[in-house]
Amino acid sequence: MYSNSLEKFFKKSNITIGDRINIECDKGTFEGLLMPRTYENDIIVLKLDNGYNIGLNSKGAKIKLVEKTVKKIKEEKPEIHKGEIAIFGCGGTIASKVEYKTGAVYPAISPQELKAAFPQLNNIATIHTKQIFSLFSEDLTVKHWQIIADAIIKEMKEGVKGIVLMHGTDVMHYSAAAISFMLQNLKVPIIFVGAQRSSDRPSSDNEINLLNAVYTAKQDFAEVALCMHANTNDDFCYLHRGVRVRKLHTSRRDAFKSVNTLPIAKVDYKNNKFEVLNHFKTRDSKRETKIDTRMSDNVTMVYFYPGMKPEFLKKLRDYDGIVIIGTGLGHVATNPFNDKNTKSLVPEIKSLIDSNIPVVMAPQTIYGRLDMKVYTAGRILSDLGVIGDGCDWLPEVAYVKLAWVLGHTKNMKKIREEMLTNMVGELSERSILF
């Protein structure tokens, strides 16, 4: 935010972040779009028409509104006509258009607008849309996952046939995992979808991703999954299990990969193809959906690195649970040779577990299964009570699962039992070679 006095001035002058303004100041006269500040400051940041941002001192400057570029996003009224498939908007690039062009900061397309933009949607299914919230996904918290889950529950009660969630890609795999644990034994599919490139770019992937997601939501399929570009062509999408997928590239459209398993299906709405690649649950109207949205918002995840000091772990005593992203088969420094240049993390981990703070291991290698029986370090950690031996979960999934388990029990034995039980496909019995 800007300083109090600036914020007051903006309000008085009807200037909102993203509006075109003119500033006369000590550096000269500038026109551009007002950019946001998230820490208090008297420096005004303008996005100039050449694309660069400039910081200008507001003290003594003359500031004028040139053009209102920003229309307030209206609260959408729920549509009266209910379609088979609900499209929820949660923000992210898939619903973001203005960002590039004007420098404005919020995802600008509502699900309703997207529906209007892609009339092909109506050829696939009858739909209705709802804006849940509009955030970039790195800002999401446990609370947002609960808001999403509550909206899904409401739709399911009203008899929807499938739900598509438009979501930012950065933490979409965390959110898909959270919903997977909160809503188990589904009767209908819940399909997360995002875009790596916003809709005003020619290479945008939002159309093919969205249309394939809606197509998937109509299939005989009833799990939480994520539908995204499969390759660099615009051919088809992969459907990934919500607890088995991870963003593995900063920018490519095929950034999402199923890890330690195959995608569930190859999806190609254009050719009406849903090519099954892996097992999945089909719809069953008699199935009883298990709803539990309780989740701890006080879990942390730490990344082990060589030279990590025991003091690092000592500072984590305020958390309800800890995921350690360890090396190899599930290791951190245990110093079994009593090397004088190494500090073992074992006493701190023991002390955390003794204080009833569960410590869970996850692999830094991303791919593969933990095996804490092979090497001394793994055995020592396993003997201490670190949870994870034999697990092939992703760090992100271990984090979300631990938060969810801690939402309904603090009993260390129960926590271990639940963590090591495969609930929604997040753990597999044996590794498959890929």
Added chain:
Amino acid sequence: MYSNSLEKFFKKSNITIGDRINIECDKGTFEGLLMPRTYENDIIVLKLDNGYNIGLNSKGAKIKLVEKTVKKIKEEKPEIHKGEIAIFGCGGTIASKVEYKTGAVYPAISPQELKAAFPQLNNIATIHTKQIFSLFSEDLTVKHWQIIADAIIKEMKEGVKGIVLMHGTDVMHYSAAAISFMLQNLKVPIIFVGAQRSSDRPSSDNEINLLNAVYTAKQDFAEVALCMHANTNDDFCYLHRGVRVRKLHTSRRDAFKSVNTLPIAKVDYKNNKFEVLNHFKTRDSKRETKIDTRMSDNVTMVYFYPGMKPEFLKKLRDYDGIVIIGTGLGHVATNPFNDKNTKSLVPEIKSLIDSNIPVVMAPQTIYGRLDMKVYTAGRILSDLGVIGDGCDWLPEVAYVKLAWVLGHTKNMKKIREEMLTNMVGELSERSILF
């Protein structure tokens, strides 16, 4: 370690960790191998012949040595005959044989023994060997990287033609990066090599990895690289640049992958093939090697996750520098929409940077390039002074580089400048599609 009184008793009775002992106690009489404890305790852990470990109370127990299974690893005397290639032992699975069979805890094969085990080595090059230390790699610290670098410098002064470093795989890529920054502009190759399976397993990869590494050390090549299994067959190895490689599977023999670039070469000593896949520096006897082994041992690396609390970062003020493994193109929670359920990390990051603690961004996606100009979160962090926009480095490499840069400067401007300068191939100008 065991309790003081137990340790004294073991010493008096000539019992060492790994020895076969007999215990008569309240639970019965047991025979097995004495296992290590890294926290103080009166419970003796035995590895039984059926492979299971058992914890026995030592209070009132009768303990007898049955068999000394452990010979102390002798300090190897430097060999008088100097070969062309030096093989250094640093521990790890490649030099580990006893582990599985007896439960003893230390890598058991010295480079000399390995040389004896693989007489084919002599067909490739004349060699000499040296044990630097013998640790599993997750126990390594900055100090060990300096010990390795010093040993390399000594060998280079004595005119060695190439160096092969046998190393644990868990953090081998961190070590290869550290040596890459400490010893720049090399005249000879430094080849890291490890094994994913120990030499007593039929599927061990130590032979092909070691022989290809020694073969590589003889080539017209002069960089720090890592030579490991390329696929699940025993065909050939890939040579990876030391600052561009990462362990990406817990157990597969082809766990190491070059990231955001191609491997340097396909290496196949059997068919005398060194097939070039990427650019590299060849030998040049006139080149001046730049040696700087100074490195901060006080850098930390944190993994952003949705819901991370500002307090998490507040506890990092004692560090000289911080790497944040962010989402997507380089993001953490910045809450530009002032959402009531989100806490921005911006004030804490600003406060760290204002205290002259450099904050560096690295990608959670592993693959791809950071671009902190596309989204608001990236712009806010970039404006604050977070270092990383445009970089395609690995988190591990960013961590090692920051520690190395902090070894010789605390000047924030100089740190930024050095971090953003490509020194040894850790950054590339443009992304290549893979």
